Amino acid sequence: MITQLQGKLVEKNPTNVVIDCNGVGYFVNISLNTYAALPEGEAIKLYTYLQIKEDAHTLYGFLTKAEREVFVLLISVSGVGAGTARTMLSSLTAAQVRNAIVNGEVATIQSVKGIGAKTAQRVVLDLKDKMLKLQDFADAPISTVSTHKEEALAALEVLGFVRKQAEKVVDKIVQAAPESLSVEDIIKQALKSL
Secondary structure, eight states: OOOEEEEEEEEEOSSEEEEEETTEEEEEEEOHHHHHHOOSSSEEEEEEEEEEOSSOEEEEEESSHHHHHHHHHHHTSTTOOHHHHHHHHHHSOHHHHHHHHHTTOHHHHHTSTTOOHHHHHHHHHHHHHHHHTOGGGTTOOOOHHHHHHHHHHHHHHHTTOOHHHHHHHHHHHHHHSTTTOOHHHHHHHHHHHO
């Protein structure tokens, strides 16, 4: 298994790079987040994942170990292939994906192209505990704001409000005072505006 590559960046495209490692060029698929952070034509190091199938050996590269760990967990979920996982890590950062899964934000996962409602729910259900155990995120705080927001939206839906309308109102409330609001405060303020 090839776990990392260190060499000169020869070619750089939004979806892939070629890295020259002592005269051997490796074609590596990357996410847009990795692409944005790569320097031009310098020595680089990518953490990699080699996917072996009957018809192809495909190499995926990541700027951080955390992004690679999230990718490996995502492709372990039934219905999520390497292409979908890479799209998810191009739309959201590894930390955003992790926080969305840990906080049960199915809507955030579903907002990624190619992810339906059932797949998003399966991702959250299958990976919530595993994401909490990731080493590279051990000291990363989990956002209580998004948890409170989701709980408030769920309560408003139970009360009969349309989620899209409620979400607009709740977003405004959370942006005005993100850290200081409890779930109850968000719901009370939202009821006044809906």
